Amino acid sequence: MSTTLFDKIWNKHIVEQIDAKQIILYIDKHFIHEVTSPQAFDGLRQRNVKVFNTSRTVGTADHNVPTKNQHLPIQDPLSKKQVNQLSENCKEFGVELFDLHHPNQGIVHVIGPELGMTRPGMTIVCGDSHTSTHGAFGSIAFGIGTSEVEQVLASQCVLQVKPKQMRIKINGQLQRGVSAKDLILYVIAKLGVGGATGHFVEYAGEAIESLSMEGRMTVCNMSIEMGARGGLIAPDQTTFNYLKDKVQPEGIRFDESLTQWKKLTTDESAIFDIEYEFDAADIAPMVTYGTNPGMGIKINEAIPSTSESSNASVDKSLNYMGFNKGKILEGMPIDYVFIGSCTNARIEDLREVAQYIKGKQKAENVEVFVVPGSQLVAKQAKKEGLDKILASAGFELRQAGCSACLGMNEDKIPAGKYCVSTSNRNFEGRQGPGARTILASPLTAAAAAIAGKIVDVRKELN
Amino acid sequence: MSGFTNIQTTAVPLPMEDIDTDQIIPARFLKSTSKLGFGENLFRDWRYNAAHEKIDGFILNNETYKGEILVAGRNFGCGSSREHAAWAIGDYGFKVVISSFFADIFKNNALNNGILPITVDQEVLHRIFTAIEENPKTTFDVSLTHQTLTVEGGKIHITFDIDPFKKECLINGMDTIDYLISKRAVIEKFQQQHIVY
Ligand code: SF4
Numbered sequence: 144m145s146t147t148l149f150d151k152i153w154n155k156h157i158v159e160q161i162d163a164k165q166i167i168l169y170i171d172k173h174f175i176h177e178v179t180s181p182q183a184f185d186g187l188r189q190r191n192v193k194v195f196n197t198s199r200t201v202g203t204a205d206h207n208v209p210t211k212n213q214h215l216p217i218q219d220p221l222s223k224k225q226v227n228q229l230s231e232n233c234k235e236f237g238v239e240l241f242d243l244h245h246p247n248q249g250i251v252h253v254i255g256p257e258l259g260m261t262r263p264g265m266t267i268v269c270g271d272s273h274t275s276t277h278g279a280f281g282s283i284a285f286g287i288g289t290s291e292v293e294q295v296l297a298s299q300c301v302l303q304v305k306p307k308q309m310r311i312k313i314n315g316q317l318q319r320g321v322s323a324k325d326l327i328l329y330v331i332a333k334l335g336v337g338g339a340t341g342h343f344v345e346y347a348g349e350a351i352e353s354l355s356m357e358g359r360m361t362v363c364n365m366s367i368e369m370g371a372r373g374g375l376i377a378p379d380q381t382t383f384n385y386l387k388d389k390v391q392p393e394g395i396r397f398d399e400s401l402t403q404w405k406k407l408t409t410d411e412s413a414i415f416d417i418e419y420e421f422d423a424a425d426i427a428p429m430v431t432y433g434t435n436p437g438m439g440i441k442i443n444e445a446i447p448s449t450s451e452s453s454n455a456s457v458d459k460s461l462n463y464m465g466f467n468k469g470k471i472l473e474g475m476p477i478d479y480v481f482i483g484s485c486t487n488a489r490i491e492d493l494r495e496v497a498q499y500i501k502g503k504q505k506a507e508n509v510e511v512f513v514v515p516g517s518q519l520v521a522k523q524a525k526k527e528g529l530d531k532i533l534a535s536a537g538f539e540l541r542q543a544g545c546s547a548c549l550g551m552n553e554d555k556i557p558a559g560k561y562c563v564s565t566s567n568r569n570f571e572g573r574q575g576p577g578a579r580t581i582l583a584s585p586l587t588a589a590a591a592a593i594a595g596k597i598v599d600v601r602k603e604l605n
Numbered sequence: 606m607s608g609f610t611n612i613q614t615t616a617v618p619l620p621m622e623d624i625d626t627d628q629i630i631p632a633r634f635l636k637s638t639s640k641l642g643f644g645e646n647l648f649r650d651w652r653y654n655a656a657h658e659k660i661d662g663f664i665l666n667n668e669t670y671k672g673e674i675l676v677a678g679r680n681f682g683c684g685s686s687r688e689h690a691a692w693a694i695g696d697y698g699f700k701v702v703i704s705s706f707f708a709d710i711f712k713n714n715a716l717n718n719g720i721l722p723i724t725v726d727q728e729v730l731h732r733i734f735t736a737i738e739e740n741p742k743t744t745f746d747v748s749l750t751h752q753t754l755t756v757e758g759g760k761i762h763i764t765f766d767i768d769p770f771k772k773e774c775l776i777n778g779m780d781t782i783d784y785l786i787s788k789r790a791v792i793e794k795f796q797q798q799h800i801v802y
């Protein structure tokens with residue numbers, strides 16, 4: 144029988160079928176962070192059980208960490224407590240941890256791939272919805288809740304019902320100035336925030352194949368924003384090249400792995416529950432105008448006057464953003480630019496931004512901060528001299544963490560201010576109470592920082 | 606976790622669509638390391654203004670609407686995987702959430718915390734909102750055993766779907782973690798012959 148890439152991985156990880164739907168799924172890699180794990184460790188203590196397989200879980204502190212003066216103690220007592228709790232839990236249960244002072248620390252979805260812990264054919268979970276990022280390597284990766292974190296700690300498995308499957312093909316090539324972020328914002332705008340609920344999405348087509356690993360991670364990262372359980376992309380030469388110099392699991396040679404990885408493709412005649420096809424040439428730089436990631440438009444389009452959502456929801460959203468139907472965002476002044484998050488804080492994103500702003504200056508009305516996804520990204524940026532380019536353009540380079548992606552740590556956008564952000568969510572209050580988020584690609588964000596307003600980066604590149 | 610029993614109660618309507626977990630419980634309230642007390646901050650920024658005063662128009666601040674059921678618009682619980690959203694809803698006192706569509710992770714999190722998510726047709730949801738609007742004291746009977754939802758003695762009567770395993774867990778207050786722990790020997794055996802490349 145023809146099978147999909149998803150089926151191939153899924154079937155290899157079924158420990159037991161419980162009933163017609165539920166299965167016990169074995170997990171190859173489990174990432175944990177400070178926010179969604181404390182209650183799970185508490186549960187283990189109450190049950191008096193150990194972590195089932197400590198070698199398959201790794202932790203890092205990211206959501207609560209400050210991005211300035213990381214050598215000093217964390218100021219906020221609650222954040223400090225949560226970060227410390229993670230350290231204590233990992234120590235007590237024997238779980239490897241990259242804490243704030245470790246050279247491998249960073250946003251959980253940035254460090255997995257760069258450390259070679261994310262590989263094709265694996266099942267990967269984390270108590271974090273953007274775990275879908277790891278699907279870029281051809282793995283089944285999805286976010287779980289804290290009860291499920293406890294399931295994995297206690298048994299290395301989760302109870303699962305097989306999701307439906309969707310394929311999204313992007314044919315042709317992206318225009319210059321249009322990136323992976325625009326691609327995924329475009330797809331989400333087409334499908335809507337609930338458009339892929341209940342499904343796992345395989346991305347395919349020329350435009351996807353042409354993306355770097357970083358670009359693929361950006362695409363898979365935002366799968367959850369259209370409700371998908373996860374997204375994945377078949378591994379190919381780009382994937383193998385990325386993994387070549389990464390650490391291999393003990394006792395397995397790279398060529399052995401390679402032989403296995405090459406089998407991870409969707410059969411020609413495999414059937415999906417639903418398929419979509421889009422033309423890459425139709426994708427333009429995207430911006431969001433509302434309070435969910437599905438409310439996206441091409442840079443030169445007006446905010447639509449009709450919508451599938453109820454009027455009350457749209458009105459509430461536009462009211463929060465201070466926008467009216469029919470408004471065009473291009474040319475609109477902004478207050479902040481945030482370049483960071485697990486969507487766009489990898490070295491490639493920083494390179495792209497640096498290349499664009501080299502020799503330019505940020506606009507006076509804008510505050511710009513760039514937050515690398517990990518200590519390794521920060522180190523590499525320094526090595527390549529990107530830190531100097533950012534500094535001379537007036538961009539503030541901070542230390543690794545989730546930062547202003549979510550209003551949980553010190554980095555927040557003030558109420559009423561407009562922030563062009565490379566992160567993944569523009570929900571009400573996501574970047575701080577009252578903050579108004581406009582999601583965009585790193586290139587669009589960099590261009591906005593320089594111009595002090597929203598611009599079509601394609602025009603700037605000419 | 607205690608078992609889910611059949612309930613008879615009134616409901617609180619929240620007819621917004623795409624309510625995300627950042628609204629249910631904003632990130633700045635996720636710093637607790639226990640599961641308790643999140644109900645206080647349920648829909649925090651819709652309930653209170655920056656000066657911590659109650660916002661008049663919001664439904665949870667309206668004495669007229671009470672009950673153990675929350676009825677919400679399409680795509681409830683989208684966004685983050687934070688189980689804190691389910692804890693907040695449970696801690697506030699809701700035992701059932703009705704919507705025409707739930708985000709996957711939220712649905713799982715709710716079930717894992719003894720909260721029953723009931724999915725109904727868009728049209729039924731509309732009728733439920735209308736019924737509450739006409740009479741805030743409208744009663745709802747939820748029978749998990751029979752998988753039925755009955756509004757005001759039969760005005761609306763539907764059956765709903767639930768995974769049989771999850772239903773059994775809910776009714777018996779059975780914990781999925783204990784279940785998996787009981788399977789450790791089988792998992793051990795699987796693990797021995799499983800290679801991760
Ligand atoms: S960067 Fe943002 S989306 Fe990514 S893990 Fe951190 S908080 Fe979540």
